[in-house]
Amino acid sequence: MDVVRTGQPFPDAVTRAIFLAGPAPSDARSPSWRSEALRLLAERGYDGTVFVPEPGDDMAPSPDGDPRAWEQEGLRRADCILFWVPRRLDTASTLITHVDLGAWLHSGKVVLGAPDDPKLHYLRQLTDGAQVIPAPTLAAAVDGALARVGAGAARRQGECQVPADIFRTPAFQAWYGAQQAAGNTLTGATVKWVFRVGARQQILYYALLVDIVVAAEKRHKKNEVVLARPDVGAVVLHHRGARPRDTRVALIREFRSPAATADGYVRECPGGSSFEVTDDMRRVALDEVREEVGLQLDASRVRVVGTRQLAATTSSHRAHVVSAELTAPELDVLCAAAEAVHGADADERTTVEIWTLDDLLQKPAVDWSTLGMIMAALAAGD
Structure with missing residues (x-):
């Protein structure tokens, strides 16, 4: 000791x-x-x-x-x-x-x-x-x-200022690994906020004030906050139309408190995250499709689109995006069941909406990250 x-x-x-x-x-x-x-x-x-x-x-x-x-x-x-x-x-x-x-x-x-x-x-x-x-x-x-x-985590130098339970999270390790790969050095950190959930008090979000030596610029960058959460897997469900703008996209509509939309709801691609360490985000995404949309998809129908951050100036978490093309009968089923309520638990309440790409481009129904996922998925299929 x-x-x-x-x-x-x-x-x-x-x-x-x-x-x-x-x-x-x-x-x-x-x-x-x-x-x-x-x-x-x-x-x-x-x-x-x-x-x-x-x-x-x-x-x-x-x-x-x-x-x-x-x-x-x-x-x-x-x-x-x-x-x-x-x-x-x-x-x-x-x-x-x-x-x-x-x-x-x-x-x-x-x-x-x-x-x-x-x-x-x-x-x-x-x-x-x-x-x-x-x-x-x-x-x-x-x-x-x-x-x-618990078991703690081995840390050195500036890492010592990151609590072990945050240091061990996949969210921190993914962000920190990217910084190290760029040659940057963490010289200090202060936890500003942690949000835990469940009986095991697992970390869902944290905000970390960091000091970093930026190797490429040879300077010390201080006082920036990294907001982190587990990565998400998202599925772009679509049915192509005669014209690209006629392509129809299935989105989930759900109340989320941060929403600044006209009706207070967000519309986004089906998706979610997991506390489990997994390299197969397709499975996570397809599980969410079943829970939020009520549709069972075979993994063979899924096409990998890519992985990117969603709001890189603030949050370090990434979206692992895949796409799946809906058949005409599947699209009809979703349209017919538009009022059906889905969700994995009492706190989750989602309904399915079908939008044309043209409407999504013309109306502020989705945020820029969601629109980017949709455009990337449709472009990847061309």
């Missing part, structure tokens, strides 16, 4: 990192709960890094250093922030603890340990609905922290 204390340099290589956040002893004679936390971590065989915002027994606080700045950097670098809040609430360091808890509450990194005391019930209310692991004892908080960091 590598213990890094206040004022000491942060390591340039980590696999797992836990920050022990909470009130410091009120005086030099009072024991620190962090000593017990370190003992519990060692007892459980933890071999990662621990950031401890207190000097060691043989260390004097550095007169030149800024302990608070060190703490803020440690909080950023941690894969998990273990907060332990005791019953006693009359110290200045407890106030700082509460400020830090508020700042990191929705980071997806927090384990909150606090005794089951009526005076601390407001903390439970504060964290209700947040991505926080609650714990009534310090031992339970340590166990929660170990569960949060």
Whole structure:
């Protein structure tokens, strides 16, 4: 176990990192709960890094250093922030603890340990609905922290500022691999936001503020946000007409909150994403066709169009686009069932609409990314 204390340099290589956040002893004679936390971590065989915002027994606080700045950097670098809040609430360091808890509450990194005391019930209310692991004892908080960091991820240099659970995602690895292939270097990162879903709290979206050395320009580019989510697979379902503009395209209509269309709905190609690591996005796309359109397609009918980003100035995720030509009977079935509601679960409600290419070009029914997918698919078939 590598213990890094206040004022000491942060390591340039980590696999797992836990920050022990909470009130410091009120005086030099009072024991620190962090000593017990370190003992519990060692007892459980933890071999990662621990950031401890207190000097060691043989260390004097550095007169030149800024302990608070060190703490803020440690909080950023941690894969998990273990907060332990005791019953006693009359110290200045407890106030700082509460400020830090508020700042990191929705980071997806927090384990909150606090005794089951009526005076601390407001903390439970504060964290209700947040991505926080609650714990009534310090031992339970340590166990929660170990569960949060899991196996970790080996990182070096600027990578150390990317939490392990984000670093491991296919979305991050695809983006980071592209940057490395271009010769660029990640020198720093700050997580601004994480959105998790499901019982396993899997990462669906994250926003990462990054610092990158751009090799081709020999400059350091700072303060740009990478918004990421899993890649999507999309299918352009079409039936060619006598003229290219008469080609009919099957789209799904679904309410999406970000929509800025006249009716508040989006119209897009059937598609979706998966948390499973797979190289066959055709299967993912065809599964979505079955769920969102109600049409079972054989993989042999699918043609690969290509893979591109959708909004490269903001989001790093990509669309893997394929196409399938509908038969006349299939098109008739979809037209006849235009009011049928589809969806994989209660949160998904889609209906099918048939549009001509001419109407899609003339009316702002679809966004530029969807229109680009359709045009690329139709061009690939010529």
